[in-house]
Amino acid sequence: MGLMEKFFGLSWGIHPEDHKRPAADAATRTMPVPERLYVSLSQHLGAPARPAVLVGQKVRKGDKLADPQGAVSAAIHAPTSGTVAAIGEIPAPHPSGLPVLAITLDSDGKDEWTELEGCTDPFALEPAEISRRVAAAGVVGLGGATFPSALKLSLSQKSKVSTLIMNGGECEPYLSCDDRLMRDAAADIVDGIRLMLHATGATEALVGIEDNKPEAIAAMTEAARPYAEVSVRPVPARYPMGSEKQLILVLTGKEIPADGRPGDVGVVVHNVGTARAVHEAIRHGRPLVSRLVTVNGACVAQPGNIFVPVGTLVEEVLAFAGGLQGAPARLIMGGPMMGMSLPHARVPVVKGTSGILALDAAQVAERAQEPCIRCASCVRACPIGLLPLEMARHIQASDLKGAVGVGLKDCIACGCCAYVCPSQIPLVQYFAHAKGEMAAQDRAKLRAEATKKMAQARSDRLEREAREKAEMAARRKAERAAAAAATAATAPTPSSTAVAEGAQA
Amino acid sequence: MLAAILSLTVLGAILGLVLGIAGRLLAVATNPIVDELEALLPGTNCGQCGFPGCSGAAAAIADGSAAPTCCPPGGKAVAAALAEKLGLSLDLSGMADDGPKLAVIAEDLCIGCCRCIKSCPTDAILGAPKQIHNVLKEACTGCAACVDHCPTEAVLMQPVPVTLQHWVMPKPMAA
Amino acid sequence: MSELVLLLISTALVNNVVLIKFLGLCPAMGVSKSMDSALGMGMATTFVLTLASAASWSLEHWLLVPMELQFLRILTFILVIASVVQFTEMFIKKASPGLYQSLGIYLPLITTNCAVLGVALLNVQQGYGFFWSVAYGFGSALGFTLVLMIFAGLRERIALARVPGAFTGAPIAFVTISLLALAFMGFSGLNV
Numbered sequence: 001m002g003l004m005e006k007f008f009g010l011s012w013g014i015h016p017e018d019h020k021r022p023a024a025d026a027a028t029r030t031m032p033v034p035e036r037l038y039v040s041l042s043q044h045l046g047a048p049a050r051p052a053v054l055v056g057q058k059v060r061k062g063d064k065l066a067d068p069q070g071a072v073s074a075a076i077h078a079p080t081s082g083t084v085a086a087i088g089e090i091p092a093p094h095p096s097g098l099p100v101l102a103i104t105l106d107s108d109g110k111d112e113w114t115e116l117e118g119c120t121d122p123f124a125l126e127p128a129e130i131s132r133r134v135a136a137a138g139v140v141g142l143g144g145a146t147f148p149s150a151l152k153l154s155l156s157q158k159s160k161v162s163t164l165i166m167n168g169g170e171c172e173p174y175l176s177c178d179d180r181l182m183r184d185a186a187a188d189i190v191d192g193i194r195l196m197l198h199a200t201g202a203t204e205a206l207v208g209i210e211d212n213k214p215e216a217i218a219a220m221t222e223a224a225r226p227y228a229e230v231s232v233r234p235v236p237a238r239y240p241m242g243s244e245k246q247l248i249l250v251l252t253g254k255e256i257p258a259d260g261r262p263g264d265v266g267v268v269v270h271n272v273g274t275a276r277a278v279h280e281a282i283r284h285g286r287p288l289v290s291r292l293v294t295v296n297g298a299c300v301a302q303p304g305n306i307f308v309p310v311g312t313l314v315e316e317v318l319a320f321a322g323g324l325q326g327a328p329a330r331l332i333m334g335g336p337m338m339g340m341s342l343p344h345a346r347v348p349v350v351k352g353t354s355g356i357l358a359l360d361a362a363q364v365a366e367r368a369q370e371p372c373i374r375c376a377s378c379v380r381a382c383p384i385g386l387l388p389l390e391m392a393r394h395i396q397a398s399d400l401k402g403a404v405g406v407g408l409k410d411c412i413a414c415g416c417c418a419y420v421c422p423s424q425i426p427l428v429q430y431f432a433h434a435k436g437e438m439a440a441q442d443r444a445k446l447r448a449e450a451t452k453k454m455a456q457a458r459s460d461r462l463e464r465e466a467r468e469k470a471e472m473a474a475r476r477k478a479e480r481a482a483a484a485a486a487t488a489a490t491a492p493t494p495s496s497t498a499v500a501e502g503a504q505a
Numbered sequence: 506m507l508a509a510i511l512s513l514t515v516l517g518a519i520l521g522l523v524l525g526i527a528g529r530l531l532a533v534a535t536n537p538i539v540d541e542l543e544a545l546l547p548g549t550n551c552g553q554c555g556f557p558g559c560s561g562a563a564a565a566i567a568d569g570s571a572a573p574t575c576c577p578p579g580g581k582a583v584a585a586a587l588a589e590k591l592g593l594s595l596d597l598s599g600m601a602d603d604g605p606k607l608a609v610i611a612e613d614l615c616i617g618c619c620r621c622i623k624s625c626p627t628d629a630i631l632g633a634p635k636q637i638h639n640v641l642k643e644a645c646t647g648c649a650a651c652v653d654h655c656p657t658e659a660v661l662m663q664p665v666p667v668t669l670q671h672w673v674m675p676k677p678m679a680a
Numbered sequence: 681m682s683e684l685v686l687l688l689i690s691t692a693l694v695n696n697v698v699l700i701k702f703l704g705l706c707p708a709m710g711v712s713k714s715m716d717s718a719l720g721m722g723m724a725t726t727f728v729l730t731l732a733s734a735a736s737w738s739l740e741h742w743l744l745v746p747m748e749l750q751f752l753r754i755l756t757f758i759l760v761i762a763s764v765v766q767f768t769e770m771f772i773k774k775a776s777p778g779l780y781q782s783l784g785i786y787l788p789l790i791t792t793n794c795a796v797l798g799v800a801l802l803n804v805q806q807g808y809g810f811f812w813s814v815a816y817g818f819g820s821a822l823g824f825t826l827v828l829m830i831f832a833g834l835r836e837r838i839a840l841a842r843v844p845g846a847f848t849g850a851p852i853a854f855v856t857i858s859l860l861a862l863a864f865m866g867f868s869g870l871n872v
Binding site: 509513516517520531532533 | 767
Binding site for chain 2: 455
């Protein structure tokens with residue numbers, strides 16, 4: 001951090017009203033398993049998982065439902081015991097409302113665990129073995145990005161990171177699931193952190209917690225006291241403190257290069273919720289089948305934090321939280337800044353669901369969009385130091401190259417710019433659109449290359465077939481010639497042939 | 506009068522000579538833009554442009570006898586890339602481009618004649634004589650070369666379905 | 681020295697080729713859609729104008745004046761400048777393909793366009809010596825490049841702005857360049 005920031009505080013980001021209480025102070029509840037669960041096969045970053053069960057098959061809680069597929073993927077397990085009712089498409093928890101493949105599981109009401117393989121002395125295990133067990137438990141980053149954790153652990157071991165940063169920032173307004181988890185399960189989290197230190201080979205762990213969560217800081221400090229390598233560091237409450245780049249900058253003073261990764265500066269960041277999932281996976285052998293979800297917003301009767309089995313419909317979670325008061329103006333999965341607006345409530349909870357928000361019209365505060373007045377509020381708010389107004393202008397004119405030229409690729413889509421915009425311009429939607437378009441262009445390029453390869457393979461094949469045909473014809477001809485020569489050689493004399501012919505005639 | 510004619514003639518002759526010699530001495534082999542254009546084309550040699558394959562189309566585009574918009578499977582994206590390479594400004598609004606397409610075989614019409622299989626430039630159609638054929642979605646480039654070969658009109662071109670992986674957030678409306 | 685600076689200021693700003701003398705408007709409108717091509721065009725024009733000034737001075741003082749053929753000025757200037765530029769283009773193409781890519785492709789565009797010929801003719805009328813003639817040509821070209829760059833920068837921004845339908849494209853560019861010309865009129869107040 002520069003001198004200016006030392007004296008005048010952080011210059012980037014915003015400080016929205018956090019709306020975390022009273023939901024954060026309400027005791028954690030556990031939701032009973034619903035009759036039917038819809039377990040999406042795309043709950044993580046990367047390729048969807050491949051189903052490993054058949055329709056009608058009986059499974060117990062924790063049995064594997066789907067195998068990871070490809071380099072970046074994660075396994076998926078049964079959130080309860082019961083019967084596989086269907087494998088098919090259901091509406092995805094996504095703003096588009098498009099379908100996603102899912103395994104529908106009918107609960108038998110017993111909620112009976114399968115045989116679990118725990119471990120009493122995990123520190124005796126090889127680091128690679130810990131990664132393997134984390135992968136087998138289907139653990140993904142619970143902060144929202146849902147990157148497969150095992151992959152992150154083994155990658156950081158390879159790139160020799162020195163510092164493990166635990167993200168307890170939870171800078172999004174309304175959300176308090178990490179806060180609640182740190183208050184309730186601090187010891188588990190610290191154990192998970194130590195396991196992750198062991199798995200990555202990092203020497204120290206810094207737990208960054210925003211200073212608007214004093215109870216969580218106290219609980220975590222207490223739990224981490226016996227372990228010198230784990231230290232709890234309160235950080236100023238400021239959105240987007242929970243963004244990887246920002247948290248690393250504040251805690252270590254290291255800035256990640258534009259197209260770099262945290263590993264480039266010897267750091268790896270995990271969410272505190274992930275640490276607990278790792279603890280569960282290693283100590284008890286329990287796969288990731290449920291998670292703590294914040295249910296909040298003015299339309300929720302009893303806001304709070306609820307343990308929800310993965311695959312429960314949002315509708316049922318809202319009903320468990322006392323039902324809705326009035327029709328929500330907007331239904332959001334995740335936080336209000338970076339979460340996804342849901343088309344309806346009949347979509348399942350996935351591993352990355354940190355919150356379900358039912359906001360009323362006052363909280364959404366939607367106003368008509370007005371033209372840009374070039375006030376540069378967005379420039380001041382941008383935590384990366386980009387020019388959101390310029391990027392949006394380029395995207396508006398469909399000039400993606402120009403937008404990339406002013407830093408589109410570095411945008412973390414935190415939404416600070418759109419939040420501060422006095423003209424209510426949906427800046428972050430512009431960036432999401434442009435990033436989607438760029439991804440589509442990249443896909444088209446890959447496709448064109450693949451097409452070229454296939455066309456080449458075909459012409460090679462045709463050539464080969466023609467050659468083989470010609471060779472075959474030549475061989476046959478040669479054989480015929482040889483056969484003819486052989487008959488000519490065996491035939492004793494021309495006269496005898498003539499006799500033979502005469503006899504035939 | 507004579508001085509004027511003479512001096513201009515001499516000046517012109519000298520300059521002409523110098524340029525002529527320079528043209529010989531400083532000749533540079535022009536870079537083969539045809540290869541660059543061909544690299545931009547899909548490379549399936551589907552023949553929808555009316556030229557013998559993508560290299561023929563590239564040559565025609567390079568010498569100006571074909572428009573950069575002549576490649577239907579490439580669509581607007583390829584046309585824009587070609588125009589940029591040639592330094593042309595192009596009005597793409599007139600170009601029909603209703604998004605990428607995929608060939609689909611209507612199973613109740615397919616008689617298993619294998620004609621479409623032979624016409625596919627990427628070997629994307631699977632099948633055997635008297636068996637219903639099928640299109641491999643991943644390999645189909647939507648060039649429509651197979652459509653005309655089907656005797657029962659069982660090959661249809663359908664838009665590529667939008668999936669979660671392909672979905673792009675729509676551009677917000679400007680104020 | 682100060683005289684040289686004054687000459688450059690007066691040719692580049694006060695008597696700007698494009699905005700005051702209205703010469704070379706075609707490249708100013710045509711090659712000003714992006715800063716990159718504007719810079720390339722500007723550099724190519726600077727090169728040609730400087731060369732053309734030298735060539736036209738030599739032609740005037742060594743051929744036309746001794747033989748009293750001043751009435752052939754336009755004809756011979758076009759002939760010589762065009763040939764010199766053609767030769768230069770060939771040479772650059774052979775000697776430096778990189779330079780040719782960024783600069784050479786603009787050279788055929790300006791083989792004696794109105795700015796090049798106009799400056800050469802005005803130059804001769806001033807009755808300068810050889811060095812001052814070349815400086816005059818160079819200064820004019822600097823002014824040309826400056827205007828082209830400013831204009832291209834403005835147009836790059838206008839391309840992103842939402843312009844009323846009837847004004848999109850060339851109309852808004854003409855409005856912009858006329859405002860730019862008004863601004864440059866301010867330089868005529870400079871007492872040089």
